[in-house]
Every structure is written in structure tokens, then in C-alpha cells.
Amino acid sequence: MTRYRKIAAALMCGSLLVAACGGDDESADDTAAAEETAPAEETAPAEETAPAEDTAPAEETAPAEETAPAEETAPAEETAAADDPGMAAAMAAVEQFSDPNQPIGVTIPLTGVPEPQTIAWLECELESCPYITAGFEEATAALGWELLVISSESANPGPYMQQAIDAGVDFIASSGLSPALYEAQAQAAAEAGIRMLSCYDTTAPSEESNVWTQCGDASFVEKSGPLMANWAIVDSGGAANILIVSIPDFAVLKAETDAYIAELEQNCPTCQYTELNITIPQLVGGEVPAAVASQLQANPEIDYAFFSFGSLPFGVTAALESAGLLEQVTVYGQDFSAFGLEEIVAGTMGAWAANPKAYSAWLMVDAAARLSLGMELTEERAAASLPTFIVEDAATAQEILDCCGGDWTPDTMADDFKALWGV
Numbered sequence: 453m454t455r456y457r458k459i460a461a462a463l464m465c466g467s468l469l470v471a472a473c474g475g476d477d478e479s480a481d482d483t484a485a486a487e488e489t490a491p492a493e494e495t496a497p498a499e500e501t502a503p504a505e506d507t508a509p510a511e512e513t514a515p516a517e518e519t520a521p522a523e524e525t526a527p528a529e530e531t532a533a534a535d536d537p538g539m540a541a542a543m544a545a546v547e548q549f550s551d552p553n554q555p556i557g558v559t560i561p562l563t564g565v566p567e568p569q570t571i572a573w574l575e576c577e578l579e580s581c582p583y584i585t586a587g588f589e590e591a592t593a594a595l596g597w598e599l600l601v602i603s604s605e606s607a608n609p610g611p612y613m614q615q616a617i618d619a620g621v622d623f624i625a626s627s628g629l630s631p632a633l634y635e636a637q638a639q640a641a642a643e644a645g646i647r648m649l650s651c652y653d654t655t656a657p658s659e660e661s662n663v664w665t666q667c668g669d670a671s672f673v674e675k676s677g678p679l680m681a682n683w684a685i686v687d688s689g690g691a692a693n694i695l696i697v698s699i700p701d702f703a704v705l706k707a708e709t710d711a712y713i714a715e716l717e718q719n720c721p722t723c724q725y726t727e728l729n730i731t732i733p734q735l736v737g738g739e740v741p742a743a744v745a746s747q748l749q750a751n752p753e754i755d756y757a758f759f760s761f762g763s764l765p766f767g768v769t770a771a772l773e774s775a776g777l778l779e780q781v782t783v784y785g786q787d788f789s790a791f792g793l794e795e796i797v798a799g800t801m802g803a804w805a806a807n808p809k810a811y812s813a814w815l816m817v818d819a820a821a822r823l824s825l826g827m828e829l830t831e832e833r834a835a836a837s838l839p840t841f842i843v844e845d846a847a848t849a850q851e852i853l854d855c856c857g858g859d860w861t862p863d864t865m866a867d868d869f870k871a872l873w874g875v
Contacts, residue, residue, distance in 0.1 A: 536690065538690070538719035538721070539685065539690055539719070539720075542682035542683075542685040542686050542720070543682075543686055545678070545679055546683055546686050546842065549679055549841045549842050550841065550842060551841060552806070552841040552848075552860065552862075552863075553862070553863055554839030554840075554862045555839075555862065555868070556814075556835075556862055556865055556868045557815065557831065557834060557835025557836075557837075557838070557839070558818055558835050558869075558872065559831065559872075560830065560831060560872070561871075561872045561873075561874065562822065562872060562874060563827060564825055564874070565873070565875060566595065566821045566825050566873075567824065568595075568597055568598065569597050569598070569623065569820065569824055570599075570619075570620075570621045570622050570623075571588065571592060571597060571598070571599055571623045571624075571625055571649075571816075571817065571820060572600040572601075572602055572619060572621040572623070572624045572625070573585060573588045573599060573813075574602050574609060574612050574613065574624070574625065574626040574627075574629075575601050575603055575604060576604055576606045576626075576628065577603070577605060578735075579762065579766065579789055580761065580762055580763050580787070580807075580809055583789070583857075583858070583859040584627055584809045584810065584813045585601060585813075586859070587809065587810030587814050587861075588625070588813040588817065590810070590813075590866065591813055591814045591817035592817060594866070594869070594873065595817065595821060595873060595875060597817075602616055604626070606628060606629065606702075606732055607633075607701075607732050608633070609633055609637075610633065610636065610637050613626075613637035613638075614637055616646075617640055617641050617646060620644075622647075622820070622824070623646065623648070623649055623820045623823075624646055624647075624648050624649065625649040625650070625651075625813075625816050625820075626649075626650050627650070627651050627652050627812070628651075628652040628653055628702050628704060629650065630703055631653075631655050631661050631663060638662045638663070639662070641662055642662040647662060647664050647823060648661075648662050648663045649816040649819055650663050650665065650816075651665075651666065651668045651669075651815070651816060652667075652669070652702075652812070653666060653669065653702075653703060654666075654669055654670045654703040654704050654706075654707050655669075657829075657832065664819060664823060665815070665816060665829060665836075666836060667815045667816065667835060667836045667838060668704070668807070668812050668838050669836050669837075670704065670707040671833075671836050671837040672807075672837045672838045672840075673704055673705070673708035673711065673786070674708070674711040675837055675840065676708065676786045676805045677708035677709060677710075677711040677712035677715070677760070677786060678711050678712060678714070678715030679840070679842070680784065680785065680786050680803075680805050680842075681712045681713075681715040681719070681720075682715060682719060683803055683805075683842060684756050684784070685716070685719055685723060687756075688723070688756065690720050690723065691722065692716075692720065692723045692724070692755065692756050693723070693724040693753050693754050693755050693756065694716070694724070694726070694754070694755075694756040694758055695726050695744065695747055695748070695754045695758065695781070696709055696713070696725055696726065696727045696728065696758050696760075697728045697730060697740070697744060697757060697759045697760065697764055697765070698728075698729060698730065698760035698761075698764070699729070699730050699732060699760070699761075699764070700729050701731065701732055705760045705761060708760050708786065712758070712760075713725065724753075726747065726754065728743060728744065728747050730764065735763065735764065738767065740764060740765065740768060741767045741768045741770070741771030741772070742771065744765075744768050744771070744772070745772055745777060748777045748780055748781060749775070749777065752780065754780070754781060755781055755782065756781060756782050756784070756802075757781045757783045757784070758784060758786075759783070759784070759785035759786075760786060760787070761785070761786060761807070762785065762787045762788050762789035762791075762792050762804070762807070763789065764785070765783060765785060765801075766791060768783060769783055769795055769801065773800075778800065782801075784802040784804060785804055785805075786804070786805045786807065787804070787805065787806075787807035788804030788805070788807070788843060788858070788860075789858050789859075790857060790859075791858075792804045792858075793843065793850075793852055794849075794853065796843060796844065796845070796846055796849040797849050797850050802844065803843065803844035804842070804843050804844075805841070805842050805843075806839075806840045806841050806842075806843065806860040807838065807840065808839060808840075808859070808860055808861045808862070808865075810856075810859050811838065811839075811861045811862065811865055812838065814861075814865060814866075814869050815838075818869060818872070818873075819832065841860075843860075
């Protein structure tokens with residue numbers, strides 16, 4: 453992917469009017485003088501003395517425009533930041549994550565080229581999961597491994613886990629699933645020598661749970677959630693009233709919104725928020741737009757609507773526009789998908805933080821490759837906090853759409869992984 457650059461320019465201009473004036477003195481020869489005396493023109497006349505115009509004129513002195521003008525002083529937002537530590541912290545965080553050029557999270561090469569393996573990927577029913585599937589397809593192809601894609605259900609993954617176990621795969625990968633939902637299958641997989649790979653859950657990996665890696669976990673959302681709280685603080689000038697829309701049934705989203713609220717309260721005590729908790733059936737049933745519209749109608753003071761992941765606001769802006777509510781709020785969130793970027797281009801959404809979904813698949817395949825070679829996952833915890841950046845302008849959003857269909861990955865991701873894998 454090419455490098456994305458977000459350029460913000462503030463142009464200030466002013467007009468300076470400089471007036472110069474000079475004096476003209478009459479000579480003394482207009483007075484009554486004796487002709488025998490030295491005439492006025494022989495004496496040092498007034499015009500031969502240093503006239504007013506020969507003195508340093510107003511324009512030659514240090515003019516007003518050479519002093520520090522108003523436009524050269526610190527801008528209002530910098531002054532506000534200097535006076536408000538919370539605003540300063542919010543501005544610094546937003547600036548830090550304005551650059552999309554990020555390294556991959558692992559650096560240690562494989563000790564050899566792994567033998568062919570089979571990974572079963574449980575593709576969930578949410579709009580975001582096909583992006584992860586694309587990453588699995590690319591990563592397993594790079595290693596020459598086999599991929600088994602199994603359509604799954606987020607609330608009931610057990611039967612699909614069992615299907616993968618029955619297929620005799622080497623690894624099972626999933627997204628956003630609490631181990632409590634598949635304890636029996638995790639144990640059965642361990643007994644069969646099948647190791648589990650996961651992303652987007654808060655459960656730390658352990659041999660006891662048979663979950664060997666967990667990327668995009670709390671360490672990631674505790675970075676991206678606060679980042680987007682800070683974006684609203686800066687965008688609103690410290691006066692945001694936010695509707696926080698999330699699905700607390702996903703532990704990772706609960707961790708995200710908790711971190712978001714903590715950051716908001718710390719950096720903007722005057723900001724306000726309301727939580728709107730959505731269930732998985734409500735999301736799948738398309739009930740989110742109506743629920744959001746109802747909240748905005750009940751509280752017309754709300755001027756921002758934050759969504760904890762990319763699939764949540766599908767259809768929201770259309771519903772709000774139909775109800776005459778879209779002008780009331782800035783819709784934005786964490787974990788963009790294609791339609792979120794399209795709405796930034798259209799001007800109906802404000803900003804989104806990146807969640808590199810295909811990249812998460814590459815990380816899971818990388819962990820599987822290391823485990824297959826008997827390597828320790830020494831960088832697993834550091835790599836769990838995925839890279840991110842903020843997209844808020846139409847040009848950058850369109851570039852990602854044109855490049856990668858709506859998912860973002862670090863520029864040299866595939867080449868960097870392949871180099872570590874020796875393929």
C-alpha cells in the first residue's frame with residue numbers, strides 16, 4: 453500500500469496600511485528684510501535644514517507590522533492546549549496516530565521453513581470477518597499451507613469448532629470468542645494435538661486453555677478506544693456530548709469502551725456521554741439504526757455518536773438522515789470497514805481508527821508457523837497490540853478503498869512476513 457499523508461494547512465493573511473507624510477516649509481524671504489543684508493537664499497534656508505521628509509519617516513521606523521502581529525502568536529487551539537493539560541494530551545495522541553506507516557509486530561525469523569499444515573478458520577457472521585478470511589488466504593498461500601474456512605456463529609461456536617476437530621486440522625483460528633463458549637471443544641482439540649489461535653478477545657493465551665496466541669486483545673483496544681475519545685475531544689474543542697454504541701457481550705469491546713470512557717473523563721471532565729448497549733441479535737437483525745435514532749431523539753444535546761467497531765453503524769446515517777437527525781451528530785468509530793470509509797468520502801461520517809483485520813490473520817499464521825517448528829512465541833505479547841491510525845479525510849479514505857477494498861495493513865506487511873518465514 454502506498455503511504456497515506458494527511459496534510460492540514462491553516463492559512464492566515466492580513467492587510468497592512470502604511471501612511472507616509474512629509475512637510476513643506478516656507479522660506480524666510482517672504483518676511484520684510486533689508487536688501488543689503490544677506491538674502492534669505494544666501495542664509496541657510498529652512499529647506500536646507502533637515503526637513504521633516506529627511507528625518508526618519510514613520511515608515512522607516514519599526515512599523516507596526518514588524519512587531520509580533522496577532523497572526524504570529526500561538527493559535528487559539530495551542531493556547532487552549534497550554535492552558536488545559538487534558539486538551540494537550542488529547543491533541544498529542546491524535547497527532548501520534550496520524551501516520552499509517554507502521555512496522556509489523558514480529559521481528560525474529562523462523563528457524564526453518566515449516567512443513568505443510570492445515571488451519572481451520574471459523575469465519576463469523578459479522579461484516580468484518582471476511583477481511584480476516586482474506587488475510588488467512590494470503591498468508592497460508594505464502595507458506596503453502598491448507599486453509600479450511602468454516603462459517604460460524606459468534607454466540608454458538610461449539611459445533612463449528614467440533615467440525616474442525618473432526619476434520620483433523622492442525623490449528624483452529626477464531627475471532628472475538630470467549631473460551632467459555634468452547635471449553636469442551638478446546639479440551640477435545642488439545643487431546644487431539646490441535647492448537648487454538650485467537651484474536652479480538654481479552655483472554656490471555658495459555659497452554660492450559662489451549663489458546664496459544666491472542667492478538668488485538670485488551671492491549672490493542674485500550675490504545676484505540678482512548679485514541680478515538682481524544683479525537684472527539686479535539687474535534688469538539690472539549691465540548692463533546694457522545695453516544696457510545698457497543699456490544700458488551702464481546703469482552704474486547706467492553707474493554708475498549710471502558711478505556712474510552714476513562715480517557716474521556718480524564719482529558720475532558722466537561723464532556724458528557726451516554727452508553728447504548730447493543731446485543732448480537734440486534735446487530736444481526738438490523739436494529740441498530742432505529743436504536744441510535746431513538747437515543748438521539750430522546751437527547752437532542754448529543755452531538756457525537758461513537759461506534760466501537762466497524763459493523764455496528766451499518767445503515768445508521770441513512771436512518772438518521774431520513775429522520776432529520778444526521779446534522780445533529782458526527783458519526784465516527786474504531787475499526788473501520790469499507791462502508792465507513794465510503795461514508796467519510798461522502799461526508800456523512802467524521803473519522804475512523806484503523807483495525808488491520810487481514811494483518812491479524814497473518815499474525816495468527818505466523819504464530820502457527822513458529823509453534824509448528826517448536827519455537828517460543830517470545831514476541832506474542834508485544835505484537836498483540838495491533839498498529840492503528842486515524843482516517844478522517846476523504847482522500848485517504850478513498851485511497852484505502854481503491855487499494856485494499858476497505859481494510860488497511862502496514863505498507864510492507866506481506867513482504868516483511870515472507871522475509872521472516874524464508875519464503
